[in-house]
Amino acid sequence: MxxxxxxxxxxxxxxxxxxxLDRLPFDPFTVISGAVVISSCAVVLGLVxxxxxxxxxxxxxxxxxxALTLVNYHKVFEDPFVLTVLWNTLQFCFAxxxxxxxxxxxxxxxxxxxxxxxxxxxxxxxSIGLLIPGFASAMGWLYLLHPRIGVVNTWLGDxxxxxxxxxxxxxxxxxxxxxxxxxxxxxxVMTAAVFRAMDPSLEEAASTHxxxxxxxxxxxxxxxxxxxxxAAAIYVxxxxxxxxxxxxxxxxxxxxxTFSTFLLSVINGSEGLPRYGLGAALSAVVIVIAGLLxxxxxxxxxxxxxxxxxxxxxxxxxxxxxxxxxxxxWIGVVLYFSFSKLVPLVLLVYASLLPFFQFxxxxxxxxxxxxxxxxVPWGLATEALGNTLxxxxxxxxxxxxxxxAFSWIVLKTRAPGRKTADFIAFLPHAVPNVIxxxxxxxxxxxxxxxxxxxxxxxxxxxxxxxxxxxxxGTRMTNSGLIQIHKELEEAAQISGATGFGTxxxxxxxxxxxxxxxxxxxxxxxxxxxxxxxVVVSSSGNVTxxxxxxSLWSSGGLGRASALAVISMLLVVPLIVVYWFIAKxxxxxxx
Amino acid sequence: xLEIKDLELTYRSTQxxxxxxxxxxxxxxxGELYTLLGPSGCGKTTTLxxxxxxxxxxxxxxxxxxxxxFSSRDGIWVPPHQRPIGMVFQSxxxxxxxxxxxxxxxxxxxxxxxxxKEEIRDRVMQALSTVHLDHLAERPAPFxxxxxxxxxxxxxxxxxxxxxLLLDEPLSNLDAKLRExxxxxxxxxxxxxGITTLFVTHEQIEALSMSDVVAxxxxxxxxxxxxxxxxxxxxxxxxVASFIGKSNVFAATVVSEVAGETVVAxxxxxxxxxxPFAVKLGDQVMVxxxxxxxxxxxxxxxxxxxxxxxxxxxxxxIGDALECAVKVGETEVRIKTPRDTDxxxxxxxxxAIAPRHCRLMRPH
Numbered sequence: 046m047x048x049x050x051x052x053x054x055x056x057x058x059x060x061x062x063x064x065x066l067d068r069l070p071f072d073p074f075t076v077i078s079g080a081v082v083i084s085s086c087a088v089v090l091g092l093v094x095x096x097x098x099x100x101x102x103x104x105x106x107x108x109x110x111x112a113l114t115l116v117n118y119h120k121v122f123e124d125p126f127v128l129t130v131l132w133n134t135l136q137f138c139f140a141x142x143x144x145x146x147x148x149x150x151x152x153x154x155x156x157x158x159x160x161x162x163x164x165x166x167x168x169x170x171x172s173i174g175l176l177i178p179g180f181a182s183a184m185g186w187l188y189l190l191h192p193r194i195g196v197v198n199t200w201l202g203d204x205x206x207x208x209x210x211x212x213x214x215x216x217x218x219x220x221x222x223x224x225x226x227x228x229x230x231x232x233x234v235m236t237a238a239v240f241r242a243m244d245p246s247l248e249e250a251a252s253t254h255x256x257x258x259x260x261x262x263x264x265x266x267x268x269x270x271x272x273x274x275x276a277a278a279i280y281v282x283x284x285x286x287x288x289x290x291x292x293x294x295x296x297x298x299x300x301x302x303t304f305s306t307f308l309l310s311v312i313n314g315s316e317g318l319p320r321y322g323l324g325a326a327l328s329a330v331v332i333v334i335a336g337l338l339x340x341x342x343x344x345x346x347x348x349x350x351x352x353x354x355x356x357x358x359x360x361x362x363x364x365x366x367x368x369x370x371x372x373x374x375w376i377g378v379v380l381y382f383s384f385s386k387l388v389p390l391v392l393l394v395y396a397s398l399l400p401f402f403q404f405x406x407x408x409x410x411x412x413x414x415x416x417x418x419x420x421v422p423w424g425l426a427t428e429a430l431g432n433t434l435x436x437x438x439x440x441x442x443x444x445x446x447x448x449x450a451f452s453w454i455v456l457k458t459r460a461p462g463r464k465t466a467d468f469i470a471f472l473p474h475a476v477p478n479v480i481x482x483x484x485x486x487x488x489x490x491x492x493x494x495x496x497x498x499x500x501x502x503x504x505x506x507x508x509x510x511x512x513x514x515x516x517x518g519t520r521m522t523n524s525g526l527i528q529i530h531k532e533l534e535e536a537a538q539i540s541g542a543t544g545f546g547t548x549x550x551x552x553x554x555x556x557x558x559x560x561x562x563x564x565x566x567x568x569x570x571x572x573x574x575x576x577x578x579v580v581v582s583s584s585g586n587v588t589x590x591x592x593x594x595s596l597w598s599s600g601g602l603g604r605a606s607a608l609a610v611i612s613m614l615l616v617v618p619l620i621v622v623y624w625f626i627a628k629x630x631x632x633x634x635x
Numbered sequence: 636x637l638e639i640k641d642l643e644l645t646y647r648s649t650q651x652x653x654x655x656x657x658x659x660x661x662x663x664x665x666g667e668l669y670t671l672l673g674p675s676g677c678g679k680t681t682t683l684x685x686x687x688x689x690x691x692x693x694x695x696x697x698x699x700x701x702x703x704x705f706s707s708r709d710g711i712w713v714p715p716h717q718r719p720i721g722m723v724f725q726s727x728x729x730x731x732x733x734x735x736x737x738x739x740x741x742x743x744x745x746x747x748x749x750x751x752k753e754e755i756r757d758r759v760m761q762a763l764s765t766v767h768l769d770h771l772a773e774r775p776a777p778f779x780x781x782x783x784x785x786x787x788x789x790x791x792x793x794x795x796x797x798x799x800l801l802l803d804e805p806l807s808n809l810d811a812k813l814r815e816x817x818x819x820x821x822x823x824x825x826x827x828x829g830i831t832t833l834f835v836t837h838e839q840i841e842a843l844s845m846s847d848v849v850a851x852x853x854x855x856x857x858x859x860x861x862x863x864x865x866x867x868x869x870x871x872x873x874x875v876a877s878f879i880g881k882s883n884v885f886a887a888t889v890v891s892e893v894a895g896e897t898v899v900a901x902x903x904x905x906x907x908x909x910x911p912f913a914v915k916l917g918d919q920v921m922v923x924x925x926x927x928x929x930x931x932x933x934x935x936x937x938x939x940x941x942x943x944x945x946x947x948x949x950x951x952x953i954g955d956a957l958e959c960a961v962k963v964g965e966t967e968v969r970i971k972t973p974r975d976t977d978x979x980x981x982x983x984x985x986x987a988i989a990p991r992h993c994r995l996m997r998p999h
Contacts, residue, residue, distance in 0.1 A: 530726055530728065532724040532725070532726045532727075532728035533728045533730060535687075535689050535715075535722075535724065535728065536722070536724055536728035536730070536791075537730075537741070538688075538689070538714075538715040538716050539687055539689075539715055539716070539718075539720060539721065539722045539792075539801075540716075540741050540742035540745055540791070540795070541716045541717075541742050541745030541746045541795065542716055542741075542745045543716055543745075546716075546745060550741070551730055554732045555730075555731070555732055
């Protein structure tokens with residue numbers, strides 16, 4: 046051992062003076078992250094697990110110690126009505142896909158592969174389109190194509206003297222149409238990414254060998270993009286199972302149920318006692334279906350990655366010149382947005398001003414007033430708005446804190462089981478969200494009620510919302526963290542920063558643009574979320590969309606429309622902020 | 636002073652374990668610039684990262700000024716943030732969300748002991764002026780050119796007055812001209828501060844021009860360690876001979892050994908050589924001759940030179956010289972001659988090689 050001069054000791058007091066935490070074998074920051082990850086995984090798995098467990102218990106599972114039984118599954122597969130619901134759901138998902146796929150694909154192709162002049166418009170409207178609540182456009186479509194009062198039906202009937210309404214939106218096909226229009230942006234976002242990641246030289250190789258443009262598209266572009274397109278299709282199909290807004294608004298009144306709406310009617314006992322066992326068994330069946338689709342999805346994703354040939358080269362693909370077709374593309378874009386958003390929303394506003402819905406006429410315009418706006422149950426609505434605002438603040442914040450912990454453990458440590466943790470965080474993407482809602486409801490009612498009375502509070506909604514957004518949150522933080530060069534972090538360590546110090550002073554500031562963007566997006570989704578809220582809400586914890594829905598389902602169409610209009614007006618400023626942030630991130634430029 | 640003893644590190648993957656570093660021993664004296672040179676994957680960067688504490692070795696010892704920061708025997712592991720080191724990364728790792736000043740101030744602001752604001756300011760400005768960046772202190776770091784970022788990284792690594800400076804391929808992202816400039820600048824800063832430096836590179840010219848000691852690494856081992864001039868002129872293995880500069884390497888057998896002069900039989904005939912180690916008759920050895928040490932014999936040659944007859948196969952003009960391939964029997968000998976040498980393809984040439992330029996090496 047060499048002797049240390051006094052001067053050297055003086056220069057090095059830091060080593061002796063460090064706190065207890067620094068002497069631990071593990072970095073405390075990593076330990077805390079690990080604890081967060083483990084408990085989050087437990088919650089996610091627990092919510093799925095409780096659904097599985099309750100599907101094996103007969104009657105009300107309140108009294109413990111009941112024998113396990115398959116009787117609920119018998120009910121699922123023997124009740125013709127349940128089978129009808131499943132069949133309806135499959136048809137609904139299929140119809141949704143048939144509508145959404147071509148619209149989203151064409152949009153993605155226009156933005157990524159052509160010189161279309163309205164790219165920013167398309168990108169903006171597509172992302173804002175996802176934020177407009179499904180129930181609002183469904184209400185608008187009902188006013189348009191209701192078999193008796195629908196504006197289009199009345200007009201066509203008068204024009205041609207038809208005895209029967211030409212269109213009926215209150216059918217499975219009608220629901221699929223509306224849902225498809227509103228999910229086209231999702232297909233757009235997912236397939237645009239596929240087109241963007243493709244190496245243009247593969248296409249150029251084909252065209253330099255004298256192959257015509259459209260043949261290049263059919264023979265090279267599409268086959269290369271195929272796994273990505275299929276993955277998007279599977280994802281949208283699974284969403285069809287979880288969709289509540291549209292089937293509820295259009296089908297509830299006529300008892301045309303899909304999986305989500307039927308599940309709700311079963312568990313809130315709209316026809317007699319709540320049948321939790323049946324709901325759980327049905328959910329379990331859907332989990333299996335979703336599991337199979339999810340497996341297919343991951344296969345497709347892997348294949349897509351194999352195909353992407355990520356070169357990191359910054360070559361811009363050669364864009365197809367639209368020429369005169371540019372105008373046609375504009376017309377298509379305008380038509381799509383008119384049909385999917387503008388016309389339904391205009392009708393919604395129109396309906397909200399009328400005492401009862403009627404065909405536009407002088408008499409109708411004369412009877413317009415704000416009375417629906419006055420007669421909204423404002424006490425309930427403001428309470429709901431308050432709840433919604435709290436959820437809008439807390440859901441994205443907590444989701445992102447947990448997501449950062451996940452990404453830290455998964456990407457920056459060699460913790461055992463980190464891959465599994467990442468997979469579990471991804472589960473809410475693959476399993477219809479409504480099932481997590483059911484799981485949380487059952488857990489709150491039967492497991493937690495005695496010691497954590499969470500049922501009927503917004504904390505239950507918060508829990509479900511956070512779980513539902515976890516897959517999006519972790520995907521965002523994962524990609525954000527991967528982009529931060531490892532050496533930036535190592536340089537901080539070498540400079541004397543502890544694990545937490547490195548995180549706070551280097552990683553967090555560099556991650557913050559991603560976090561801000563993801564925060565805002567989750568907040569906006571929280572604002573419009575109806576499905577999960579309606580599952581776990583009771584009189585004490587309503588949110589704004591739930592109030593709209595309950596007004597609507599109890600027959601107050603005018604007041605429901607008024608409140609829907611108000612809730613959309615309220616969120617406009619936030620959407621504007623989102624638009625600016627997205628624009629600055631370059632998310633709105635092709 | 637930095638000492639590494641019996642350092643070993645194995646990476647384990649599903650395909651099995653492989654040695655990244657095996658039994659590396661080295662010692663860098665105070666103020667010395669020591670370079671690890673080798674092809675990619677040879678373990679040089681891993682060794683450096685072990686010193687930094689960014690990799691955890693399996694076994695061995697690392698001592699900085701006699702104090703262990705890692706010792707498998709005594710169970711000592713000092714995390715990177717507590718080691719008295721500074722490091723310049725290959726990517727520079729300049730934090731883009733901070734200004735130039737803040738980047739350099741960061742190491743001073745970490746740690747339990749609080750440093751006064753004025754002192755931080757003074758020390759940062761001093762570090763910045765060492766690398767001629769003091770006029771850019773307030774500039775956001777991303778608005779620097781490549782060379783300026785490189786200097787900033789150097790200033791940041793020095794501001795804490797570390798005992799050991801680690802340089803991980805710091806010049807590989809610069810263009811050729813700037814690289815030449817920075818070689819000199821880094822060398823002069825290190826010399827001025829007298830800081831013990833471990834430098835990792837795969838560029839032999841950087842290693843030779845900047846270092847006090849060069850160690851050539853291959854496959855996790857240090858093959859040879861010497862001053863730049865010695866390692867160039869006296870490689871002890873075929874790998875070192877052909878990795879640093881170019882070499883003609885032939886297998887040979889010792890046929891006579893008389894008073895320090897050894898004669899071997901090789902593919903290009905009998906050669907009189909100098910042997911740096913003891914040989915006996917019949918030993919299998921390797922001979923290495925550098926292309927620039929072979930001259931075209933124009934009739935008159937030194938008595939002692941080896942003369943080899945061959946035919947010119949190919950000549951390539953490379954600016955300051957001609958690089959030629961001469962066929963000697965079935966073997967090709969690469970030579971480098973002055974650019975005005977008069978040669979015709981296919982014509983016979985005789986090559987002169989001084990015995991002191993024929994270096995014997997042990998095989999393998």
